[in-house]
Amino acid sequence: MPTSWSDSAEKAPAGGVGATTRASRTNYVPPHLRNRPPSVDTTSAPVSHYGAAVGNGHQGHGGPNPTGIRSGGPRNDSSGGSSSRGGGAWNNRNNGWDHGRARESNPFQDELDTEEAFGAQENTGINFDAYDDIPVETSGKDVPAPVNTFAEIDLGEALNLNIRRCKYVKPTPVQRYAIPIALAGRDLMACAQTGSGKTAAFCFPIISGIMKSSQSGPRAPRVPRMAFPLALILSPTRELSLQIHEEARKFAYQTGVRVVVAYGGAPINLQLRELERGVDILVATPGRLVDLLERARVSLQMIRYLALDEADRMLDMGFEPQIRRIVQQMDMPPPGLRQTMLFSATFPKEIQRLAADFLSTYVFLAVGRVGSSTDLIVQRVEYVLETDKRSHLMDLLHAQRANGDQGKQALTLVFVETKKGADALEHWLCINGFPAAAIHGDRTQQEREYALRSFKSGKTPILVATDVAARGLDIPHVAHVVNFDLPNDIDDYVHRIGRTGRAGKTGLATAFFNENNSSLARPLADLMQEAHQEVPAWLSRFAARSNFGRNRRGGGRFGSRDFRRDTSFNRGGMDSYGGGHINNGYVASGGYSGGYGPTTVTSAWD
DNA sequence: AAAAAAG
Known part of the structure; x- marks a missing residue:
């Protein structure tokens, strides 16, 4: 089974504006097929990652302290399948939410059940050709170059270990491009086909960033019963928030980064208790988050990362006011002081324009045909x-x-x-x-x-x-x-x-x-x-x-909904987009509609 | 007109 999806892919021209690259001869190995990892004993390998990862602890449990030096001994790793951790690295760890982490259950357990129920995954008959020649486009200033392997990225040992546990062998197309962009601290609007690994694409940089800044970042104020997440991930449905939480927990396992989910329809008390144990990454649906904000149980003032999954849905008529309220009218730092990442498979132009309000000089990334279905x-x-x-x-x-x-x-x-x-x-x-x-x-x-x-x-x-x-x-x-x-x-x-x-x-x-x-x-x-x-x-x-x-x-909708719009970003060939304009970080209408091939009609932006 | 998201 092919394991390398992009070894020969070109690097995107760094610094290019409207850069267009084509990952050539790629063998994309999607998440669920990456079950032939290099034989690494992922459960007993000692962890030695950079210095201290940090939990954003609740003050009641010895939360952030002004010295930046966290107290606490080696953690008690009762659930990770390993009884001895790799020494010193754990000693400086913040144990702000010790109680929570001592209970950190192994999030990789559930996987096994499904696999059993459906039998071993077949690795034959997969149409890997469908991922060859996948058009990739980036635009914006100084776009960081993509990577071909996870090893090229400095995500940290703990996270790398989880990537192996997830059986991810190589990054997917959207991950190859989005992760370096996000790690560089850039705002991002990313379009990638359904099922192409977007969640990991925004989770990895967030987790890695929180780990790296654990000793340098500003400290959250101490307010009783108020949580100060460093990252917020919003999604339009409860089940999707649940799913993102489950996935993020895997990525953050034993990194010291704590992920909490909050959504409606479920008892709020359980969620409040989880929040009180400390939260670094909050995954939420908008309604419940607003509730928590109104109850002053969550403050957004420490947010450094904001990710909107299904971003076009989050910004359409039904959700937009709520999102604006959360992002613009509470205590969240403005664009520029936080990093904002928008992900979706579809991104209508009028929504892109709306989204610019939430972004600061961002990189636009399109992997595959935007808004298109896959050939699979x-x-x-x-x-x-x-x-x-x-x-x-x-x-x-x-x-x-x-x-x-x-x-x-x-x-x-x-x-x-x-x-x-x-x-x-x-x-x-x-x-x-x-x-x-x-x-x-x-x-x-x-x-x-x-x-x-x-x-x-x-x-x-x-x-x-x-x-x-x-x-x-x-x-x-x-x-x-x-x-x-x-x-x-x-x-x-x-x-x-x-x-x-x-x-x-x-x-x-x-x-x-x-x-x-x-x-x-x-x-x-x-x-x-x-x-x-x-x-x-x-x-x-x-x-x-x-x-x-x-x-x-x-x-x-919005006066004019252009059904022709971007269902095929690639209608005229992605390469023809090279001349796209950049205007204040977003693609201006002229460049956007230009080069879209024979069916080009007047843009809704015009 | 419908669906989603707080209770």
């Missing part, structure tokens, strides 16, 4: 009348069941438009002999998390979901995404189908299309064409028809 997903569109949808779904599921191997559960994720629709379809599937669960915003948080677990484990291999599950969730083994109801926005479609075809695996996405979706015809047809999918002739006819009234549909 086979996309099908079928014309299905509203009244026929259920029986059609049944046919698909029957066929799938017939084809599927006995032991292997092929997970199917079915997206519907409404919460009521999700309930109804789940019920209907169940009474027709298909074990299904449903997840949507009217379910209790317990029900939501149970449904997701039940789906992941294969207990209910069908999950009916609203858009709550459309973004970011990493659910291994989803073989099929069905858009029972198509979304109105092509970006939502991109995120939905991105739940399959992850980690280098192929996936299937089937959409039920009818007259109700005519507004999506054109963007959908365009997207499929870019992804080298077969576009049915009838869909093209729909597209041509909707094209006629296209100017009208702009009225919905």
Whole structure:
């Protein structure tokens, strides 16, 4: 199995403006396939990392002290599978949240269960070619050069050890570029395809930065029962925050960096207790964070890192006021005094413009075709009348069941438009002999998390979901995404189908299309064409028809929503972007829309 | 019009 995805990749011209590089002959090894690590005993290797890593401790447990020299002896590592740590390094560690860390459970344990349930991962038949020749683009001032290996980056031994524990062999494309940029302290707007390792891309630099500055950074004030996180990671759904937290905990394991999650629908007291134990990195959904801020249980004044996952979603109409409030109207340091990183697979232009408010001279990074689906997903569109949808779904599921191997559960994720629709379809599937669960915003948080677990484990291999599950969730083994109801926005479609075809695996996405979706015809047809999918002739006819009234549909969002926009960043070839303008750190409209190929239409920015 | 996010 290829382990080196980018050994021959060119370095991006440092200092270039509008630099464009193409990682040549790459063999991308996605996260979940990196289970052939060099044989390192990752659990017993002594840790010797730079000096002291630090917990941002609560004062009650001996938190930050003005000398910068942390007290406390070697930690009691009862859960890490190693009884003797590598000596002195641990001795200067801050044990500000000793109690918390003594309890730090091994976050790598859960992995094993899933692997067992689904059997060993196959490493054959993966289409690594899909990652060859992946277009990468950076723009901004003095863009740091990408790296080819984790070893090239000074992340620190403790973090490197966790990377090995995660079985990451080589950085993914977005990681190769984003990590050096972030480590250089630069603000970043990063676009990368679904399932390409974005979480690690912003977590590694944050964890590393917190570790490195542990003795030099300013000290948090001592305020009883108030937590002072150094980093804030916001995401649009509770389950995604949960997932980021789980992942970040792995990366931060035994680094002394403490990660806490806070989201709604769960008992706040548990979260408050966790916060009181000390928090370096806070992962949160906006609503619960605002609550915590209002209760004065969290202060953002020490924030040095701000990461928005699914950033375009976080800045769209529904979320923007809340995000502005958190980022601009509380006590968070302004751009320039904090490092801000925005990540998403899609990034509409108008949202990019909005995002500039939160950034300071940032680097724009695009890996792959922005807003595009990956070639690993086979996309099908079928014309299905509203009244026929259920029986059609049944046919698909029957066929799938017939084809599927006995032991292997092929997970199917079915997206519907409404919460009521999700309930109804789940019920209907169940009474027709298909074990299904449903997840949507009217379910209790317990029900939501149970449904997701039940789906992941294969207990209910069908999950009916609203858009709550459309973004970011990493659910291994989803073989099929069905858009029972198509979304109105092509970006939502991109995120939905991105739940399959992850980690280098192929996936299937089937959409039920009818007259109700005519507004999506054109963007959908365009997207499929870019992804080298077969576009049915009838869909093209729909597209041509909707094209006629296209100017009208702009009225919905931000005055003009340009459906042509950036679904294919690469339509005319990424290389042609070389002339892009940089204006105050962001890509100006002229450069942005220029070079986008034959279908270029007036930019929404113009 | 719907979904999400606080309770």
